[in-house]
Amino acid sequence: MSTETAPVVLTACADGPILVRGDVEIRDAAGRVVPRRRATVALCRCGASGIKPFCDGSHKAIGFRTDDEVPRPPEPVPAPGDGPHRDAP
Amino acid sequence: MRAPMPRGPLSERVLASLTSGDVDPALPDEAVRAADASADLLVDEDVQITLTALYELHHQGLDGVDDRLEWDPTLLRTRAVLEERFEAQLRRDVAVPDDLLAELEASTATEGLAPAVARALFDLTSRDEGPSLSAYVARKATDAQLREMLVQRSVYQLKEADPHTWAIPRLQGVPKAALVEIQADEYGGGRPERMHAALFARTMRGLGLDDTYGRYVDDVPAITLASVNMMMMFGLNRRLRGCVVGHLAAFEMTSSQPNRLYGNGFRRHGYDADVTWYFDEHVEADAVHEQIAGRDLAGGLVEQQPALRDDVLFGAAACLAVDGRVGRHQIESWTAGESSLRRPVAVGSPA
Numbered sequence: 329m330s331t332e333t334a335p336v337v338l339t340a341c342a343d344g345p346i347l348v349r350g351d352v353e354i355r356d357a358a359g360r361v362v363p364r365r366r367a368t369v370a371l372c373r374c375g376a377s378g379i380k381p382f383c384d385g386s387h388k389a390i391g392f393r394t395d396d397e398v399p400r401p402p403e404p405v406p407a408p409g410d411g412p413h414r415d416a417p
Numbered sequence: 418m419r420a421p422m423p424r425g426p427l428s429e430r431v432l433a434s435l436t437s438g439d440v441d442p443a444l445p446d447e448a449v450r451a452a453d454a455s456a457d458l459l460v461d462e463d464v465q466i467t468l469t470a471l472y473e474l475h476h477q478g479l480d481g482v483d484d485r486l487e488w489d490p491t492l493l494r495t496r497a498v499l500e501e502r503f504e505a506q507l508r509r510d511v512a513v514p515d516d517l518l519a520e521l522e523a524s525t526a527t528e529g530l531a532p533a534v535a536r537a538l539f540d541l542t543s544r545d546e547g548p549s550l551s552a553y554v555a556r557k558a559t560d561a562q563l564r565e566m567l568v569q570r571s572v573y574q575l576k577e578a579d580p581h582t583w584a585i586p587r588l589q590g591v592p593k594a595a596l597v598e599i600q601a602d603e604y605g606g607g608r609p610e611r612m613h614a615a616l617f618a619r620t621m622r623g624l625g626l627d628d629t630y631g632r633y634v635d636d637v638p639a640i641t642l643a644s645v646n647m648m649m650m651f652g653l654n655r656r657l658r659g660c661v662v663g664h665l666a667a668f669e670m671t672s673s674q675p676n677r678l679y680g681n682g683f684r685r686h687g688y689d690a691d692v693t694w695y696f697d698e699h700v701e702a703d704a705v706h707e708q709i710a711g712r713d714l715a716g717g718l719v720e721q722q723p724a725l726r727d728d729v730l731f732g733a734a735a736c737l738a739v740d741g742r743v744g745r746h747q748i749e750s751w752t753a754g755e756s757s758l759r760r761p762v763a764v765g766s767p768a
């Protein structure tokens with residue numbers, strides 16, 4: 329195993345769950361750790377799943393839509409050395 | 418696995434060639450004759466069991482058959498002749514709806530190819546009407562019918578994921594990573610006891626069935642073999658990589674909720690969590706897999722190779738059509754008070 333830590337990536341799926349990739353602890357409302365049984369998990373964001381916090385595909389049955397989720401314009405990425413100039417007046 | 422029993426003149430000759438090691442040079446011509454005489458290859462017992470035997474040479478092999486026959490040119494030609502006609506029938510019978518294609522064109526323009534392909538696949542799989550085997554199992558199936566369903570499914574589920582794995586070295590980049598991500602989970606994420614095929618075997622044992630690989634191949638009808646043979650054909654032929662990807666996407670997209678219902682059927686008969694583990698596992702796993710399969714696998718492949726778009730959709734539609742027939746056969750048999758198998762299964766009997 330490499331010692332470098334890869335960032336955790338969350339992917340919001342169209343009309344569906346949020347996929348979680350990477351090493352992150354998931355806790356329930358009471359603060360208990362939710363056992364993670366697979367490398368990639370899908371978190372329900374439609375509210376209809378029978379196995380919350382995970383998705384069980386119920387979003388399809390209730391016609392959950394995310395079209396109002398407009399793709400954001402890309403954030404301007406600061407070029408290296410282009411950070412805040414602390415010595416500027 | 419144990420070599421299957423022949424079901425007609427073609428399989429008789431193919432199995433004789435396999436077990437003797439002396440391959441009959443007339444097999445490809447025999448295969449042409451058998452396939453051309455068939456009104457419906459999907460329910461042709463002789464042709465489908467022949468394909469099953471020939472494909473198995475590439476997986477676990479057949480007991481008493483020389484492993485070298487896997488690459489015997491005459492046997493490969495025999496398989497190719499059958500596949501050509503099998504594929505042609507599927508392409509004739511299975512249609513991707515026109516309005517789905519029109520919507521796919523429109524959404525490709527607005528959101529890009531990969532998300533549009535995922536959307537089209539979710540749309541296609543949600544249209545699947547027709548009687549639902551999982552709903553029947555949840556509400557009506559008797560204990561004996563639950564066993565039959567496991568026997569029917571065991572032909573694929575004891576090698577679950579294997580046919581699609583053939584696609585991995587044919588893909589690159591995004592779709593390859595997506596397929597490996599799905600398959601790694603199918604194969605238990607490094608823990609053999611969590612492999613989906615192993616979980617299915619556990620369910621079989623819980624109902625007193627024999628979980629030996631290929632144990633019930635002789636018991637299931639042609640249509641069940643056809644659904645597995647179709648995956649094998651899509652998987653083994655690089656040319657059909659779009660089809661195998663579409664097939665997997667459709668399979669995953671029609672799995673979570675049906676598996677919840679299958680689990681309910683077994684719970685209704687008092688079976689415990691050990692027996693329903695397989696189904697419960699799929700409710701969660703396939704809700705993940707369907708997302709990866711839709712966008713990154715199928716969408717990602719089409720983005721790289723747009724010419725494969727229609728094969729991806731065809732593979733998905735073929736999965737729905739053939740598995741629909743498999744399910745309908747079981748429901749119709751059971752509704753008529755009959756067994757869906759070719760012969761009644763002696764539970765717990767030695768192989």
Ligand code: FES
Pocket residue numbers: 344345346371372373374375376377378382383384385386387388704
């Ligand atoms: S997002 Fe899939 S069930 Fe809620």
